[in-house]
Amino acid sequence: MKNNIFIKLHSSLLFLTFFLIVFLSAITSFTSSDQIFIIVSSPFYIVPWFFLAILIISYPWLDNVSDKFLLSYFIKHIPFILLFFAVLIAFMTNRNVEYSLSVGEALNLNDLKKSLLFKEDMNIIIRLDDFKIERHSKKDRHVKSYKSEVTVIKDKRTNNKTESSLIKELIEVNNPLKINNLKIHQKSWSLGIQEIRFEINHHELEITEQKDKIIKIKENQFFEIFPLDIIEEKILYKWNIKDKSGILLDSGIFKNDIDAENKYPPKECDFKLVKEDFKLISIFEFTYRRANLFLTFAAVFFILMMFMDFFGFKLIWKLFNIKKHGFYNGHN
């Protein structure tokens, strides 16, 4: 009788915990990315998961279960508990930091010690030699790939001499560079504008100063220009001519290159590109993972045990013609 009350209470708590986790997870999907981390790292989100783990572990002690059921129960639930703790440890110990490098710049990995919280001495220098953006074609400006060519400079001490080894590596999306427990991922890229000067109606203006500003070229005609993209290592500019109410009168795109598809601003604007000084910036994400091996093991174990419990054992019994009344039959 007493057991029945506890089992009913256990079931109710299980359902409540599930719905609470569902509700909290749903809320995170409607919040901004800054608030998501606050919600998921708060006790309001973590405690229900812990409680779920406790409910799972405690169930066999609440009910008078047979050995067969106990084995079946643990095969189903222990991998999940293991995965839960692996995820928790990974969440607490994994570190990420974003870092940008322009072509020619270098970074000593030891400079990331504070951000990534690693103790080992990584006196390794990463130098960005080149950054390339590949488009599908001249007409199709969609990005096909973007990659960073880096040199990894490591100092080696041999017979009281320090020698530097230089290794050329390629970092691109889905192909991070791994150095010990540190990974360098190609996250994104940006245009680093130093100075872009242009002349319009005999006035010389600097593009970054003109950001969000529209230049009056005629009565009821306003001109604006901004960098749009990078094509074949040249900036692609977009210009617009609008009237007072913002209605578009004319527009075009061009790059500082001989290209038949260039559409320059009208002659009456007296437009001229005076100076272009920019560089491409490769944005990397550096990650330091201490618990990856445990997490990988827990995830693979979870999927494998699920497969065995749902389908694997049945297949083995059928193959070897084992009767259903064996030690484990996967059922309550």
Added chain:
Amino acid sequence: MVIIEQIILFFIILFWLFYILMLKLFKTTLANILLYAGFALDFTLILIRTVITGHAPFSNLYESLIFFSFIYLIKLIFSRFFRKQKAVFLMLPAVILNLTAFLLPAGFKQPDKLIPVLKSFWIYIHVPSFFIGYVSLTFLFIISIMNLIKKENYTEVLDHELKLTCFFISLGIITGAFWAEISWANFWSFDPKETWALITWLFVVLSFHVKNHKIKFAIIFFALLSMLFTYFGVMFILPGLHSYL
């Protein structure tokens, strides 16, 4: 090429609607011919898309809808309900999926090159795992309705479909996490698509712990709603890392 695809899609929908009609009229031979003809056209459509784009045919909403209906049809053909009257109900999702693909605006149907982040072998494991899971969930939902309304005992089938759904959604989530670690430098970012896939998984897992058929059906219904929100809702309402329209 998109016009040719639309014509093929139109005939697929037509064949399958006539298949349902023929089944209702007990003309099973003609019904099966129409089903297989539609299936062959669906396969042709997927092949055309693969050849035009040069990549797996599930990188945007339009392609994924056609792929979803194709996987669903394979499941139906190999199920015990095939060649039976009950296939009428089970056929409806395939028709709805293709109809949705047909009615999408033209801009959604243009073949696109694969963006850099999707260029990985993981796309051939992560995405199909989810599709198989979603197909099993759709199948599970319809059989649950049949179980409730017709009061026929499909407990064994429901149990099997539930296990398939749970396994493949779990596989999809885990492979997605490992792929995300390589491409986005994070196993889990609480991206809306990831979160709603987790919610779907939670509902599926919860349904294992329910014995009452009506409550079980309700939870499976919530799982299906979560799945639909993961698939459509997130794409249109909650943009994030998975926004590939």
